Amino acid sequence: MAELKMKEELDMNATINTQTEKKDPASGIVQSSKPVFEARDFNLWYGDNHALQNINLTFKENEISAIIGPSGCGKSTFIKSLNRMVELVPVVRTEGDIVYREQNIFDKSLSVEELRTKVGMVFQKPNPFPKSIYDNVAYGARVHGIRKKKVLDQIVEKSLRGAAIWDEVKDRLNANAYGLSGGQQQRICIARALAIEPDVILMDEPTSALDPISTTKIEDLMQELKEKYSIIVVTHNMQQAARISDKTAFFYQGYVVEHDDTKVIFENPKDKRTEDYVSGRFG
Amino acid sequence: MQLVDKDQVAKSLGGRQLLNKSMKFLFLLCTLVGLVVLVTLIVDTVLDGWSHLTWDFLTSFSSSRPESAGIYGAIIGSVWLMAVTAPVAIVLSVGTALYLEEYAPKNRITNFITVNISNLAGVPSVVFGLLGLTIFVRQLSLGNSVLAAGLTLALMIMPVIVVAAQEAIRAVPSSVREASTGMGATKWQTVSRIILPAAIPGIITGIILALSRAIGETAPLVVIGVPVSLLVTPNGVFDTFQALPMQIYNWVKMPQEEFQYLTAAGIIILLLILFLMNSVAIYIRNKYSKRF
Ligand SMILES: Nc1ncnc2c1ncn2[C@@H]1O[C@H](COP(=O)(O)OP(=O)(O)OP(=O)(O)O)[C@@H](O)[C@H]1O
Ligand SMILES: [Mg+2]
Numbered sequence: 001m002a003e004l005k006m007k008e009e010l011d012m013n014a015t016i017n018t019q020t021e022k023k024d025p026a027s028g029i030v031q032s033s034k035p036v037f038e039a040r041d042f043n044l045w046y047g048d049n050h051a052l053q054n055i056n057l058t059f060k061e062n063e064i065s066a067i068i069g070p071s072g073c074g075k076s077t078f079i080k081s082l083n084r085m086v087e088l089v090p091v092v093r094t095e096g097d098i099v100y101r102e103q104n105i106f107d108k109s110l111s112v113e114e115l116r117t118k119v120g121m122v123f124q125k126p127n128p129f130p131k132s133i134y135d136n137v138a139y140g141a142r143v144h145g146i147r148k149k150k151v152l153d154q155i156v157e158k159s160l161r162g163a164a165i166w167d168e169v170k171d172r173l174n175a176n177a178y179g180l181s182g183g184q185q186q187r188i189c190i191a192r193a194l195a196i197e198p199d200v201i202l203m204d205e206p207t208s209a210l211d212p213i214s215t216t217k218i219e220d221l222m223q224e225l226k227e228k229y230s231i232i233v234v235t236h237n238m239q240q241a242a243r244i245s246d247k248t249a250f251f252y253q254g255y256v257v258e259h260d261d262t263k264v265i266f267e268n269p270k271d272k273r274t275e276d277y278v279s280g281r282f283g
Numbered sequence: 284m285q286l287v288d289k290d291q292v293a294k295s296l297g298g299r300q301l302l303n304k305s306m307k308f309l310f311l312l313c314t315l316v317g318l319v320v321l322v323t324l325i326v327d328t329v330l331d332g333w334s335h336l337t338w339d340f341l342t343s344f345s346s347s348r349p350e351s352a353g354i355y356g357a358i359i360g361s362v363w364l365m366a367v368t369a370p371v372a373i374v375l376s377v378g379t380a381l382y383l384e385e386y387a388p389k390n391r392i393t394n395f396i397t398v399n400i401s402n403l404a405g406v407p408s409v410v411f412g413l414l415g416l417t418i419f420v421r422q423l424s425l426g427n428s429v430l431a432a433g434l435t436l437a438l439m440i441m442p443v444i445v446v447a448a449q450e451a452i453r454a455v456p457s458s459v460r461e462a463s464t465g466m467g468a469t470k471w472q473t474v475s476r477i478i479l480p481a482a483i484p485g486i487i488t489g490i491i492l493a494l495s496r497a498i499g500e501t502a503p504l505v506v507i508g509v510p511v512s513l514l515v516t517p518n519g520v521f522d523t524f525q526a527l528p529m530q531i532y533n534w535v536k537m538p539q540e541e542f543q544y545l546t547a548a549g550i551i552i553l554l555l556i557l558f559l560m561n562s563v564a565i566y567i568r569n570k571y572s573k574r575f
Contacts, residue, residue: 085465090388117467127458130481140466143476189462196466 033061034101036200036230037082042096044077046089051077053255055096059200059247064222064231066241066262069251070277075234076124078251079202082232083119084112101199117144120198124205126185128177128192133160133169136177136188140196155195163191164221183214190221201225203233207240219244238278242266250274325554332547340548345512345530349541352534354549359516360429360524361498361556367433367520368440368497373490376441380448380486385474397449404442411439412506420507427508430520435503440493447489451482484571491564495557501528527553 044052080086343353415435425431511533
């Protein structure tokens, strides 16, 4: 009987997802928060490889959403679809919609540059520019035409403070960012993303190259940032997802198996595969 | 069971070490042969030419009498030549490299073009001279002017700069491109603010090495018909001119022995210019090279 029920659920992934979404208000989660991103029947192919299949997901304001799943299941592909970075791969083809604040991101009226200004990204490996710390953080502002030294100074300080690294670097803003440790570099990259005051921050395994102390710092930082931003983070670290996120989506072989409150995903998942994955009993 | 026979290992050790030492010696010998020839050449040239490197030599025009012949016209002419070659070659080559690496779709056609640009770098200079003669001197009626020769040399060194620039651009890691693109920078902003600054040491090194090849090149100038003796310097790019390598080539052919010393003096000037250009290249490479 239980088995049969499970099978039903397996076959009805999409339905379950939409249901959980609809149930949200009823289950007493912050009702006021508006959706920032919504994927609707989103599909993506790398050539013949159908990497994302019928993705239906909603991400809400001021939440940290974690995306988990085994290697190669399409987490990076999905998160890079949200700011259309995935289109830099020439063979990519997409179908379906991704809606950002009621606007389809594939719509001609929305330029990718504009989208990427509102949807910042932090990458897996720290990737500062070979420039000074100051120039790294000021880069986005300069790109968007802000020239005044005074304004730039303020932006740089505010962003570095926001990324919890101001005290460590304030005396050497003109030093090359390459001279910093990996953890510091990653926080510079976060500061750089904050500097253009985005609405959403995408993070693709932001702590996978870092030591535990730097990781903790960045996790604490994310908690602070969610007051002002919406964060979507890919992680391989189950504890991390459980610790920091409000919602969790479990990806498997290119589709979403389950998307729910993090608590539910980790303590009471509906799908057997989710349960196996989060408890480390996979494959 | 023992697969490795310890005795045999011990026996072969002596032989291996001997071979090791002899190889090192052999390679040293190879290096020395080149070095000795080069040093002999330079010392010989300097000894021959040193006494003729006078102020008069530097400030006089060419002449059929060795006592009064100088290299002034050739130096000024070569400067004019480089003033045309350098900007044309740099703009065309860096533009080509940027297009191929950053803008062109990565397909078979792009690949084909890239491979053939490398092949062009190996085409003999005299062929470029013929190309210049046909297109610039005759077709465009530029005659044996600074412009015709400058454009010809620019075409000749273009492949070298394109290849160097492509390599330098390719060496910029994709992670920093992504970082820039991900912040809403346009392609051109990413290229001008991130990629070019990071690639510039490699590009400039390529440019200077290519220009030092151009300044010493004789064959294309012979084909174009650059004069060997002239009593004026050009006033513009449409005037004809003299060039250092042509001047040296002409003196070598002269029967009077005195001219051989002038040849040596001219070569010293050319070598000094090359030496200077290479030092600039090395300086720039060391100063601006950034680690990733
Ligand atoms: N640039 C690309 N070109 C072609 N196929 C790609 C490309 N990037 C990813 N893929 C394919 O898309 C699928 C999903 O890859 P993706 O990088 O999104 O996985 P992931 O979940 O982020 O994995 P990981 O946890 O290892 O980072 C894989 O099958 C991968 O081979
Ligand atoms: Mg990934």
